[in-house]
Structures are given as structure tokens and as C-alpha cells.
Amino acid sequence: MNTSPSAAQSILSALNHPALWHGNDFAQVATPSVPTGYAELDVHLPGAGWPTGVITEIHVERPGIGELQLVMPAAARLTQAERWLVMIAPPYLPYAPALAAHGVKLSRLMLIRPKTLAEQLWACEQALQSESCGNVMLWLDQSSERIAENALRRLQLSAERRDVLAMLFRASRASSCTQAALRLHVSRQPQTSRTAVRILKRRGGGIPAPVVLDLHSTLRQRPGAAARDDFDHAHRARVHGSTFAAH
Amino acid sequence: MLWLALHFRHLPLEVFTRGVREAQSTVITSGPETGATVIAANRPAQARGVSAGMSASAACALASELHTITRDAAKERSTLSRIAAWSLQFTSLVSLAEPDTVLLEIEGSLKLFGGLNKLHQHIARSVAELGFDTDIACAPTPLAALWFARAGMAVRVQHRDALLHAMEKLPANLICDNQIMRDLLENFGACTLGDCLRLPRDGLARRTGQRLLDQLDRALGLRPDPRLPFVAPQTYNATLPLPAPVVQADALLFAARRLLAELCGWLTATGHGVQRPKFEFIGEKQIVTIITLELASASRDLDHLTTLLPERLARTELPCAAIEIAITSGKVVPLASHNLAFLPDNASQEESSSRFIERLNARLGANIICGLTPHADYRPERAWRACRPGTVASENATSSLMPARPLWLLTTPKPLRETNAAPHDPDDHDGGPLSLLAGPERIEAGWWDGQHVARDYFIARNAMRSLLWVYQERTAARGWFMHGMFA
Secondary structure: OOOOHHHHHHHHHHHOOOOOOOOOOOOOOOOOEEOOOOHHHHOOOOOOOEEOOOEEEEEEOOOOOOHHHHHHHHHHHHHHOOOEEEEEOOOOEEOHHHHHHOOOOHHHEEEEOOOOHHHHHHHHHHHHHOOOEEEEEEEOOOOOOOOOHHHHHHHHHHHOOOOOEEEEEEEOOOOOOOOOOEEEEEEEEOOOOEEEEEEEEOOOOOOOOOEEEOHHHHOOOOOOOOOOOOOOOOOHHHHHHOOOOOO | OOEEEEEEOOHHHHHHHOOOOOOOOEEEEOOOOOOOEEEEEOHHHHHOOOOOOOEHHHHHHHOOOOEEEEOOHHHHHHHHHHHHHHHOOOOOOEEEEOOOEEEEEOHHHHHHHOOHHHHHHHHHHHHHHHOOOEEEEEEOOHHHHHHHHHHOOOOEOOOHHHHHHHHOOOEHHHOOOOHHHHHHHHHHOOOEHHHHHHOOHHHHHHHHOHHHHHHHHHHHOOOOOOOOOOOOOOOOEEEEEEEEEEOOHHHHHHHHHHHHHHHHHHHHHHOEEEOOOEEEEEEHHHOEEEEEOOOOOOEOOHHHHHHHHHHHHHOOOOOOOEEEEEEEOOOEEEOOOOOOOOOOOHHHHHHHHHHHHHHHHHHHOOOOEEEEEEOOOOOHHHOEEEEOOOOOOOOOOOOOOOOOOOOEEEEEEEEEOEEOOEEEOOOOOOOOEOEEEEEEEEEEEOOOOOOOEEEEEEEEEOOOOOEEEEEEEOOOOOOEEEEEEEO
């Protein structure tokens, strides 16, 4: 095969033509987004961040595997910009000193714990419609009731065309919300003890490979305590440097 | 000067029926005794043939399920003075013309409201919101406006030159105080005011007295006609009787909205805002249910209050049907209106967030929503406090020096089973012990208030590779507990 370098280059430049669709690409959808704080994840998301005005559904295998740290940088950034962070029906208590350590401005945090599912959905709808909320997080598996499809559709309608991040945390076995524009699955990789984020659905199509994030590298060692194996504290600065909180 | 007259032609009736959307046949009678006559009848009753002037028993014979109410002049007077207080939001000079008209001097308000047409429509809409059926007329003199409104002529005369021409069509019996003078004028053949004005003045004065001529001169603007200005009361209390016992929420809200519209008009007129308006739903046998709306900041916005009230009402169970609704404004605070901004700014965001919190409080109750603030205490379960959302933390938490804390905290620490002094994952019954990664962090505090804790905290990892925050008690029990998760 005699292909001169110039011919090879012209073939490559032809392949970069915008009218050609590459199999692993996704359409460059211009959605207004808030950067997640993790560069490896931003690369795979349309708009390079959490999309605003749509529901983002996050399936977690079990609570406590890193789903909150995943969303913390964006939440901290929004609270520093004087938008409210609303947490509705979290499974456990959000710990204020830890939130402050992640850069969240606590005077812009609201914790709502209604008792019934209907009240939780109503509170979420009101939060999405209020213009002052920047990030609304709803945990939906507290009760065993099935959530009606039109209830989720109402949430989607409330969030539409507004500058708000709507995040829905569900168990991984729960039926998914068809209106969610972005669906993620968060699990732990047992071998490397890092968090794997799989994008199940995103705008623009395509299912990329799972993104592996080292979320717990920010934990510091106590001075003087013995460090155990495979607890890597060398990555501490990398994730912290990409948060935008001026604390 | 330009005067606007609001004539409430069905005031005795509307005092009782404005709280419901469609009232059943109702008549107002002059008294409870048997010889009472009908003073006013509403539209369903008139459709059955009942009219004013017939006796109450005849009316009952015509319409079987007729609802009869005795006229209450005191209620009418208090309603009229509340309407006058409400109308002070349009102008600063309001005068009462008993028994059924309110006069507003609106020349100074024309520029603010955008002209006479716009002001007229605004007032007509607002009065309809209160639930009254009115005739509105404008004239340069108060007496002329009053007569136009009482005659049902919705004219808008702005200049005095046009006044004479417009007044000629007014019926002559309007200007008379008593029947004798009416008969006299009818005998003269003076049916309209124009006829009266064409009669010779000295002749008319000799036959009817100087008073009639003085009234005509006042109406034409030839004599001064000072009116007593109405002074708004300092507090607001209103009651609205309901013609039938009501228990459905939307019917109650319909009636409550009428009173809220009056309250907000009075607040606009006096420049105040209300923070804790109190609603009383009075049932039969004097059972009173009190609902207080708690507002984070003083407000006089009618739409905001009408969205909060249904939420609050949904949470309350009325013990019996209500026959009367009362509103008390409570303590009012001065509230300046703010200028409309061209771009959305921080003030409007603050307002929308406080409204959002008020709406949640009204629907869900006051303890469901809270904010978090850190508290200086070494004991982890006390290092945070629930507070009102938006409270700025007074202490500057030196978090850069603090060791890592978990994002999820368990409100009660979960005891872990242990083997050989090593704790096990609470959810994993078959697995091995947790591997302790970092620690121990010794926390001993609280001897001064009796809640002494002595714990060694570790960061542990379970088989699923998630990080838990566990501790071991250093008291005699020496048990292992899980206190949080690094989510």
C-alpha cells in the first residue's frame, strides 16, 4: 500500500469533516451546565457538566459509596454563588462540618425531611420552581411506594427551562425515570476501591466506558497514625484543586 | 378636583352574600317580626317573583326555600368604612356618603395610575374582587358624582363645562330628601334635573326652600362643598358572615380571599405589612378555629397570601362547618414598597427564597425544613445545629485543620458486632472484619455538662470498599459503633 504522508493526512482531515459521525462520538449538544469538578467525567458529559433544567438520575448500589462526593464540587460552587442547595429526604443526616470542609456555604443549605412521599415530591416541585434554588437533591427510596410516572413528569416540567440542577438519587434496582436526561450508575470497584461512574443515558447518544474516580483521596491521614496499604494519599491535591470553593 | 363615587346598590344584601360564589335565593327583611317587608332580594329570588316592598310572608309563599336575613345596619356601616379604608390605596382623600356610597378624590392619582380610564378600570376590577356590585361615576364635584352613581349613570365628566350638560338627564327625585318635595316637583312637571334648573330660582326657592337650590349650586360647583375626610383605622378587624354553613376548603378560601383583598388594600393604604395574620373560622355553637399564617418577613402581597392560606388550611381539620370568617391583622410593621428593577437582582432572589420557605412551612409545618450550622464542639453529634435556613454561621470553622469528617452522619450510632476486638460490617453478616485504615482519633469531651464521651475514631473499609466512620468506646463497655459514612 503506497500512501504518501500527504495522502494519509488528507484522509485524516477528511475523516474530521463535521458531517461525518464517528461511532464513539456524541453530538455536541449545547446545554447550559455546571462543571462537575471532575475533569474525567466532564469530558463525557454533553455541555461538560451537570445539565441544568433537566432531571439527572443517579443510581447508587448502596448509600455511602461516593455519590454525595460526586456532586459536592458542583453544589459547593453553586452555594458560593448565592444559590440555594436543597436536600430533600436524605437517608442519613448531612454532617455540617464535613459539608463546610467540602466548600459548601452552609447559610445556603436547606434540609427538608417530609414524612410522606407525596410531600417529598411536592417540596421538590416547589424547590424547582423557586428561582433562588440552584441545586435540588431528592432521595427517593425511603418508602416502598411506587412512584407514579406522571409524578416524575411533573418534576421534569417544573425543572424545564430553569437554571437549576435537579438530582434524583435512587437505588440501582429501581425503575428508572424516563424523563431523565442524564442517568448515571455509581458503584465501587472492589479491586481498586475507587468509584466507577457509568453513564447509562446522556443527551447526544452513545454510552462511554465507565469513568473511574478516586473520590476518597481527599481524606487526610492523622499525623502519627500508621498508614495502611493501598490508601493512596498522593492524589489529594488533584481533586481538591478542581473545586471552586474559596473557603 | 375630580371626584369618583362608588355606589353600592345592593349593600344590605352583599354584606351577607359576597362570601359565596352563587348564593341561593336570599332576601333581606326589615325585621324578624311577622309584618316585615322585603328590602332587597338577590337574583335567584327575583327570578321567583320576589321584589322589594312586598311582605316577607308573601315572599316566602312565592319561593319556598327562601333564605331570609334581617337587615343589619351596623354591619353595613362597618363594611362601608372598611371599603373606605381599602380605597385609600388609590387616593388620600376619601369621604363617606352614608348609607351606601364612598367618594374618592382622584385628581392627584391620575398620573400615578396612568390616566382616568386606567384608574377607573383598576378600581372597577378591584371592587369586583371584593365581591361588590357597584356603580362608578366621575364628576368635578362630589355631589354630582354621587348623584350620577346613585342614578346608575356611569359617566365620566372631567370638566366643569360639560357638567351642566351631563346633569340635565338626572332624575329629579334623586335630589329630594323627602316625599313631599318629590311630589311637588312632579306637580311642577320637573322630571329631570334639567327641568329643575330651567325653573326660575326665586320661585323655586319660595316653594321648595333654599336647601334645594343650595344642593343644586353645590352640584354645579357654584357653592363650596367640603367633605369630611375619612381616617383609616390603626388596626384591621373584619368579619364575613356566610349565608350557609361551609365546610369545603375552596368555598372557605373564596370567602377568605374577599377579606384578604380588603386587608391588602388597607395595608397598601397605610404603608404597612403584616407578619402574622390571624384567621378565625367560627362555627355554630361558638366553636372557633384559629389559624395563624407565619410569615418570615412582612408582606402585603395578595397573591402570596392567597397561595399560603390553602396550604395552611389543608393541614387543619375544622371541627364543624363555619358560618363566619374573621381576619385580624395583628401587629403590623411599616413596609416600604420597593422599586421595580429592570434586571433580576439579589433582592428579588432573597424574596423568592423566603417565599419558598414560607410556602413549605405553611404546608408541611415548621419543623420539617431547617438549615445546618456548625457548632464548636469536639463531640461529633454536637458539632452541628439545626437552625433557620439562611443563618450565617457565627463561628469560623477551621476546617482545614480538622481531620476528615464523613458526609453522612447517623443520628444514633449503630452498634457493630465484633470478633476478637475487630468490628464487623453491620450489613454484611458473613464477611470478615472491617479493615481499619486511619486512626485512632481520640475524642474525649463533655465532662462539663454531663454528656461525657470518650471514643477512638477510625476510618474503616468494608467488603464493598466503602468507607465508614466507626469508633470504639473507651468506657468500660468498649463496644464498637458505626457513626457515619464517607459518601
